[in-house]
Amino acid sequence: MHSNLLIFIWRRKLSFLLLASGLVLLALWTWAILIDTTKTTLPTLAQSQLQQQQQQSAPSSETSYQHVHIIQKLIAQANRVLRAERQKDNADRSPPSPAQRLLGNVRFVRPTQAKKAPLPLAESFLFEQERLKILEQQQRQRNAGMEELNANAEDDRMLSSAERQTQYEHELQRMGVPAVAGIGPDGPRAPTERLVHLDLKGAPPKLSFLKQLLPVLRALGATGLLIEYEDMFPYSGALQPLAAHNAYKESELKDFLESAWVEHGLSIMPLVQTFGHLEYTLKLQEFEQLRELPESPQSICPSRPQSMALLEQMLTQVIELHMRPSANATPSTPELPIKFTHLHIGCDEVQRMGECSLCRQRLRSEIFLTHVISLAHFVRRRWPQLSVVIWDDQLRAMTLSELQNSQIGSYVEPMVWVYANDIYHFIQPQLWDTYAKVFASAWTASAYKGAFGESLLVPPLQQHLENNIRWLAVIAKEGGRFAKGLRGLALTGWQRYDHFAVLCELLPVGMPSLMTSLSTVSKGYFSTNPRDNDLLRVLRCVFQPDSRRSGHPWLELHPNAHHSQLFAVCSYPGHLVFKYAFRLYDKLSEVSVYLQQARDHSAWLSDYNVRHNFSSPLRVHELTVRTPQLIEELRGMARESQQLLWEVYDEHTVAEFVEQHIYPSINALHRQLASGQMLLQRRTWPQRPLPISLELRQDMGLITLEQQQQQHPH
Template identity: 35%
Template sequence: MIALNMFPRRNARVITGISFLVIAGLMLYKTVGPLDGTKNPEAVHVPRARSESGNLLTQSPQHLKKQKEYESLILANIQKMTAHRAMERRMNHDPVGVMLHKKPSLLEGLGRVRDMQEQTKSAVQKSVVSENQLNHKIVHLDLKGAPPKVEYYKKLFPLLHSFGATGLLMEYEDMFPYWGKLEFISAHNAYAKGDIADIIELAKKCNLIVIPLIQTFGHMEHVLKLKEFAELREVPNYPQVVCPTNNKTLPLIKLMIDQVLQLHPGIDWVHIGSDEVYNLGECTRCQQYLLHHQFSKNDLFLNHVVSVAKYVKGNYDVQPIMWDDEFRKIPLRALQDSKVGEVLEIMVWKYSSGIMVDLRSDIWEKFSSVFGGIWIASAFKGAANPDSYITNINDRLTNHKEWMEIYDMYKSSIPFRGIVLTGWQRFDHFGVLCELLPQAIPSLAVNLMYINERKADHGALVRVGDILKCSSFINLDLQYLEYANTCDFPGSAFYEVTQKLYILKRDINNMMKNHHVTGWVSDYNIEHSFVSPQHAEQGLQDLTMLLFDYGKVMNEAETALSDVFDEHTVKEWIMFNVKPTHSKLQKLHASVNKLQKLKEWPRRPLDSTENKEL
């Protein structure tokens, strides 16, 4: 995952950049051909096939016709999208936030007038908006190692429905209550079977469909870390990827699927993971299998996922979905020969900016010709840094804006099922906690609002603030966060805590970078009791206050987290995100207080034996 740019781009530049990139992509397609393993004979000399009439062909007439249709469609969509953006654009940049419940400035007042004018648009214009809607807007709940309390879902699910969400993608991982031979997979603080039933019932009451996610290839650390299943690793020292040729692998995966689907009756979809399958085909068994069957690693991958998908579809009449990243590098012919599209739907994910560059038209053409159902996946949190504890909404909004541009461009030719707004709580099973769910509710609200209305202007943000019952300011960019906003939504106390913590850590960092500290109160100075009292007073004049405020926020964090998570999650988050800095401040405060009592200092060199004896 890659952190996004801090500043949003101007809409006009976005459209111009998109037009250039897509047209350049089409020119590249004509020059070097699609990037699915084939080449274009117009650019590179390759042996040419003969048609039944004996004429030499560079490509089949059907392929050429389809290519031209695709190019025309893309260019037409670009023109429509450019016109639409030009009409809707009222400001030359995105806001960094919105003030709530105060007398508006002249600029804000003009914005509200424009918002009122927009509300009076004709029914024809409203029907255009409805045509832009995705059927499903699914919120991903990443639960691994940090399960929210069931009581929290009772408050959260109605709010998600009010934002326009239509379902949940539940990534249980070790939080699922496996039993029998699989009981060791579940964490000690996993949900009980009754909890799963309650969660499903709560979702049903709020008209939210549930899609469980089961890892079946990559990211199986929660299973393969255990000694009971260590023999199934593709690489003995790495517990990420399961060996697809081990005779015990499929029985294990099928049993996991059986137990998860048993507790999720009547569902329509199940996600079978399979992203980031590193170290594929590296074990001795897989190498021998590839040699014996004359398979490539792509064949090995497809053989496994098709087997899993067939089991799901054939035994439960449930449609499996998979992440798309491994399919991007597999040639079209290999996908068609495997018939993977007959049993799988695909979920195309990209959480950073530059979607148009990374997911070019040839990839969409390949996917649309193979899969009957295509999902897209954005991120409303947890896609910046693995140790991040607070979400920068502007980055997430940029990601969703780009995805909606992709959707507008291809919706007439690609069978999009819906969008999943992912919210990662750890980068993987071994990762630390990142951007916990409650503090990212404003980000989720803003981005769902944008998906539904294609707006992130003043009026839209005010409506979000009203729904979240925020009292002052909704911040979109952490660079401009000056004070913590107070809201009243499920988990809002923790949202406030993370803002306070961010501001305090920034103030502490500024203090420690002050030249009075870096030049005269360094660790070296402290260790050798050679600190300038005057510089210590000037550089660390706010130390006592910051230490007090930090201790207060640490206590507030424990209380706020306890409303949502169990004690284990609370301890882990505080241990990683709060205590190290608090301990450092306490140690510095004690050292400086002691050193400021000194009235005499040693001669140099400071590391001499004489000084050490003193």
Template identity: 40%
Template sequence: MSQKKFANSHPHHHPHHHSCSFCLLNRIWRRKFLLLSIVLIFLIITITITNSRLNVFSSLFSPSYKFQYNQQQHQRQHLAASNKDNGDTFNNNNDDKMNLRNHQHLKADNYMSNSYNNDNDNIRRQSVVYIHPPGDEQQNKAYIPKNRFIHLDLKGAPPKVEYLQQLFPLLRQAGANGILLEYEDTFPYAGELLRHAVADNAYSLSEIEDIKRLAKENGLEIIPLVQTLGHLEFFLKLEHYRHLREMDEFPQAICPSRNDTYELLTNMIDQMLIAHPDSKWLHIGCDEVYQIGICDRCKHKERDELFLNHVKRIATYIKEKYNVTSIIWDDMLRQFSPDFVKSYDLDKIGVEIMIWTYVDDIYRFIPTQNWMFYAETFPKIWGASAFKGAFGETLTVPNIKMHLDNNIAWLKALDEQESSFKEIRGLVITGWQRYDHLATLCELLPSGLPSLVIDLLTATNGKYESKLLEKFHQLMNCPHQLDYTYNTMGARLFTQYPTFSHLINCDFPGSKVFRLMQEFENINKRVDDYLYDVTKHKAWLTDYNFRHNITSPWRIREGLQDYANVMYGLKSLVKMAITALGEIYDEYTVYEWIEEKLYPQLLRMEKFYNQTIKIQELRVWPRRPIKPAVDLQRFIDKINKEE
């Protein structure tokens, strides 16, 4: 065996030398082929593993995964919220208020909490992070609220009845079946008790009748809203009613312990329900009562006791005299003991709560324990979303995507909570006109109408689907070509045009005002950019130059080159505002908007021009070094003394 092996391995002893060489070559090639095969198999395995990892990685950013991730996060938040007490949840929400109008009440245990310092001025709207555009993947199940009411906030700027005549049919076509009508100072209260509180541009009783008739013709049920505890600035601001304030410093909340308070409020309720005899509900407000339990009559009582006694007294009066159900905003209840609220048996006198929040995660501000508490205490509830007036006190056009996200979230939440209640009455889509009576205007109703219509279509459909865009553009009366172009964009429309600026070519009720707001953004930016360029960016027409009369005449001529064009655009915008706003509002509202938005820019441009023309006349200039401004020394002396 060994000899044979030796013979086979040694060519000099093999009888077939050339054949053995061929065998050797074969063995070498077989080894090479085997090695190459192993390398190829290794490469294939490596590529397969890499691809699978890439697929997993890319799936993390897919819409479906984002939705699943959001759902998981949502469940975790629910669980976390369930493990916290009401007060802790409330206080943690403070971190997210940012600059949004939250309508969210904070727990207040002392004077400073009740007066809310200045930190909580914007607490009426909640902040939120938006991960994906609205789309069909967000909500597979449809939930259609039985009642789909639109909140019309009329405070201090009532639209003309002629505009409501155009608006109501559109609301009906989009799916609304009711209106929550917040008159405030625009209702024509009569009699010695209330006549001082009525605005000079309030509706007349005949106009109220016209509004009711228009609503009825369009199948829109009216729920009037009368604030009865907080947000009573419209009359508490006046000397005539000053004695009724809970705190003299703040004209927001009325003292609930005075008999003349009760007399005045019941008078308001009487006049409102006499004017609306067919209403089944009366919304009595009671939100954001920042001052309570402070005055000499109230300070020895608990805040929750004062609040609940007041609600019960007012609601009992309404039920016994008119057989009408009272609705209150829910936010004050969130900070009270559930057992204490239950002890008042508000449900036995028919009190219903309207739960509101304007974010895309409802449970973040209405956690699980609140829903459980409400289900045990109030058999019938309402939800409240927003179509405008929620994300900035001075906005002119709402962010449609953010509001749609909120409405989509509400449909999902109501669907999830429906089995816990005897009845979910419906969804009210709110549209605030001012953050409170003493604030300036935020988004006007016509500029918020596109947001309202897409939200309403979504609620009527039970969920958002891209196919709703076709009906939306039809209701907005858009040109056919525009209609087709933007319908095919689907979810991309919300990210590329968050305020739906493409609607400037559509012809819906108030579309001229919508175009005005879009043009305002352009002109306002142009004025800001121009003045920044000539007075900040460049070095010859700054405040320093004007104070010390030192500049280059050549540079003045350069700085004034664009002035005429910029000023012409601003003046044209004023004319546009007078025409567009005048079709919908009275002259008081028209001039308020112009004074708030355009007048400051007119003044800035005028001041700049006058200063420039004056300094342009100089032919000699001061020698350096230039003495500092006299007034500057005043500040320096004051600062040195403070040190």
């Protein structure tokens, strides 16, 4: 019987332990209540009891604190035991033991939920204080975080402007973005007008593509377009020969211009060359007699009356198209609804001026100023609401008295252009002072492509960005000289250096450079914060910047780098052409190195080997084994270019691009392959020394020993 009792007790040991713990807990509660009730009569509020306990002697407070601490530990232990037992009961699905029924209510997290009579005031106060301590600790943690943020913000506010600029320039250095003194978040304001130049004399994009580009330009801060039509303008009548066969149609061009202003708020400034860069006009037989020099169609002779008549007709057709009613015109708005306030008449890089028989008796400065003023007077007389703009380079060598005496400042506004990084090397402070004394206002011009190489495939983005940032500093410094300030900045993007040149960087390939520079000049500085910089949003980049984790900035630009990896994960208009251009660039570089290695650095496929048909067949085979593969790869890239470029350009531009960039490399590979096959066909070779080639004798004047003996017999 005793053994059975022991076994029963052993099996129910946990229940007995819980029962014993509960009894001890009840005894301690009773003891604590008796002590507290004998010491003082508690007020109705728990906060009053706390104040009275603080007024008692120190030993009594310490004793009470010890009691509270012990009770808290017992409560925690009892709750842990209860949770364990309940989990076991749920698993066994057995009815609760007497100890569990006894301790089932020992969960004093929220005393107000007790189903029985409320706890005595002392017990309520005890557990309420425990909850308040937890809430107080959580609040302290939140306050600590806010204090840290406030402290950082206060530190930023306490930094001087120079210290903030130093931090900003340090971040620019990490990103590879050029830093210019004084240009930053605390620097000068952005230029009022930001024009994007569209050069249509080479690779003219489809107007449908340019329409897709308009919202992007506007979102990045552009205020207008500077459109250089050249032979893409739909000239008519006697001027019809000036228009290219693939020139824009008048109705389509009007629709594009209307969309630019009505839908996107972009003003229009047409650019019509009227002195130099008139190759597209003077190359034609009909206008050959108007050249300054018969052998060069670059510039027109301003002394011939027919020259001014031709230029006035050209300007009239361009201006009237921009003012002529469109298909959507109404009686209340009879004119084309665009913002058209300035006309650019070019006049840059006038070569060989004043050399014909009619101009030779006059000074070059007089010829230029008279011609420009005559054109401006014609425009202002017929369209007084228009202001006339010219490039400034022909004015730089003129004296202040020449400019003032001509009164050119009353007729035109100069657009000062420099594409290099050292702007003051070309436009020195004294020249700015001269311009300010002659002109009430002026424009400036930077570049986003077409300025660092006549036939580049990809623009150097970092160099163009630095050019634009340095222009911001110059505008801020020199704008105050002019009575009406500097009107704004035009970001030029040349497509050819002139009418006879091959293509520069295509517009889609230059888009990252354009967008980076445009967003910078529109803000007045390059924003290093990706959430404050519009590039990621407008370019629709899937890249998520997190410099804290990766340690790398969200945009990395370095000298001699064409682009950042950021632009490879974006989806802006023309992004597929941009990515294709880099793959083509890498492939062309690979082919160039391959050909140079075989021709110039190897000893078996040089021009000498080919001229004498003398080489090692094994070596020649090794040097030409990859040539057919490279030819096929380039042909594949040519086919791909047709598919990608067709979205932006017509077939003429696609063919010109392939012929300029891909076809020469394919031809070079074919020539190398033909030379190798010729060398491989030979099976026997002559004794050395090899005979001197006839070409070498004739071209270099080399003579043989026999000829020397004949000339000098003794």
